[in-house]
Amino acid sequence: MLRILFCLLLAAPALAAPPAEGPSPLWGMLQVIFGLLLVLAAIVGIAWLFRRFSMGSMLGRFQPARVVSGVMxxxxxxxxxxxxxxxWLVLGVTSRNVNLLKTMPKPAGHDAGQPAANPPFAQWLAAAMDKARKRQGDGDK
Structure with missing residues (x-):
């Protein structure tokens, strides 16, 4: 009896159905490519939606700060x-930092829709730079 059981166990793999072939390598490659394209399309779509809705909501927002004028x-x-x-905040802006130079109240006659004219500010800045140069020159003597 034990011999019959032993023979059946050895013969069981031979009696089993032949293994079914898996999908072809080409089909597997197509599935991988399709999955990759699906993921890339989802990333692009989500980025587009994020940009569309985040930028759209920013356009109607109140902006508390506004650049009035600037000079190089x-x-x-x-x-x-x-x-x-x-x-008004007068700021010195460099490639590495931003420094507060002076604060002043907003002029009464300044129109909020129109930027300030550059020549008076340029003249004020030139006068301030001349003063600084004169002080440096007096310190050297």
Missing amino acids: VGPHERVVIVELAEE
Whole structure:
């Protein structure tokens, strides 16, 4: 009896059905490519939706700060006037940092829709730079 059971166990793999062939390598490659394209399309679609809805909501928002005027004082340096809550901030802007130079109240006659004219500010800045140069020259003597 034990011999019959042993023979059946050895013969069981031979009696089993032949293994079914898996999908062809071409079919597997097509599935991988289709899946990759589906994921890339989802990424592009989500990015498009995010950009569309985030930019659309920003256009109607209230902006508390507004650049009134600016002038280049060097290759990478600017002096900018920013309006913030009825106050003007004069900022020195470089490629590495932003420094507050002066705060002043918003002029009464300034129209909110029109930027300030550059020549008076340029003249004020030139006078301030001349003063600084004169002080440096007096310190050297």
